Amino acid sequence: MKTVSCLLLLGFFATVTHAQHKISLTTSDNKAPSGMDISGIQVINAVSDSSLLGYVQTGMLNRWGEAVADKPLTIFLQSYVDEQYKSIYKKDAPQLLWVIQELHINERTFSMSEKGFVRLKANAFAGNETFKWITQIDTVLVMSGLDVTHKHGDHIAEALQLLLQASLASKQPDSPAYPVSEIKEKAMQRYRKPALEEKTHEDGIYMTFEAFINDTPSFINVAYDSNTKHFYYKDSTGKRIYVDKFWGLRREGMAFKQYEGKLIPIEQKQNAIVLTDYLPNARRKNNVILGSMIGGGLIGGAIAGAASGGTLPTVDLPYIKKKAPLATGVDIETGEFTL
Structure with missing residues (x-):
């Protein structure tokens, strides 16, 4: 019976489904940071891939799945910002304009804990009919715990709070002012690259x-x-x-990025460059850890053997020395691995 149980368990790991997990943003009583007065915040969604936020692990056996916003991404962000910060708005003050370029979450399981990650990259402008650039944020936040999956909404809210703090602390520079339409157009220019165009690419x-x-x-x-x-x-x-x-x-017709002497398959998804086999390879890596937690032996050895075919790089960040996030894509501006 032990052998049968092991085979059934291995079969479960092999056939785990990719269910979607919806992320919600809920308002909190975070104290509004001090700084310039504002009359509102307008959010422009200019992310490279708006179809999902990232990947999470749920349940006792950490089933992998895609994480998506519980509303279309623009509404997801704008409705939260409107509700969360309406109490600090002051009539006749300038507005903030946030251009969200990247918003991704991810998780990584270790033997005794989990790490949750959120990357936010955004530009902030201030003005009314026209807007001046005031600051940019590009950071990865890290949280630890035994169940980080249900805290990603709070984590995204924390990242937006950091963007607000940076926006209010910035002094408006002596720089040109642009209408919203021109700011939107400029935000999309980063995607007008030959490699991201829908055409046949030369080998x-x-x-x-x-x-x-x-x-x-x-x-x-x-x-x-x-x-x-x-x-x-x-x-x-x-x-x-x-x-x-x-x-x-x-x-x-296939594309690869070299990593430690290996070729990592990559592909275009909307305006993003993503790792082709991220989900199954991440699941294989996680199964190795689960096997060791269950007790090793036949189960651990069999899962480890199945996992040997996949390689996942990590994201190189100077401020995360240990337990870095696994890469899910390639930054379209730097070419480095990213969430």
């Missing part, structure tokens, strides 16, 4: 992210040498030139 090796995002391969007609386990191209004399380290690769 080849891209030595840098700049080459990848501009769709200009460094080398074309690339082949793979299975003996040396290296990619190569031929120069004008026909000599093989082996390429060891590079940013990425396109081959037969």
Whole structure:
């Protein structure tokens, strides 16, 4: 019976469903930060992928699933801001305009705890009919606990509170003022990159992210040498030139980013570059931990064996020294792994 139980449990891990988990924002009695008076906050949704917020783990066995806002993203943010901060608004004062560029959450399970992460990247403007840029925030917040899944709403609210603090603390610079339409147009310019356009992309090796995002391969007609386990191209004399380290690769319609000598499959989703196999690979990693928690032996060994086929990079952040978040995508401006 023990063997049957182990097989059933392994089968459960293998067939776990990808249920969606809805994230809500609820108002709190956070004290409004001091600073300039404002008459309101307008939110512009300019995120690279508005279809989901990230990934969470739920239940006793940490079932993986997608996390989505409980309303369309623009309404999700604007309705919360209106309700949360209406008490600090003052008539005839300037307004704040927030351009949300990235908003992502993620989780990571460790042997005795969980970590929850939220990334917020946004630009803040102030004015009325026209607006001046006043500040930018780009940060990843971390929380710890035994069940971080149900706290992501509070965590997002905390990130928005930081944006408000930064906005109110900023002095309006002597910079040009723009109408909202022009600010929206400029916010979308970051997505007008050749690599994000819907077209056929040329196969080849891209030595840098700049080459990848501009769709200009460094080398074309690339082949793979299975003996040396290296990619190569031929120069004008026909000599093989082996390429060891590079940013990425396109081959037969698929795209990859190099990471520690491995190729991580990536793809476009809306205006984002995401890890193609994030969810199943994250589940495999989590199953290794669950196996060790259950007791190792047959279960742990079998799960560990199944997990060996997937590799997930972490996000390199100088202010998170240990237990960094797993990457779910590639930053479209820097080419680095991100939530």
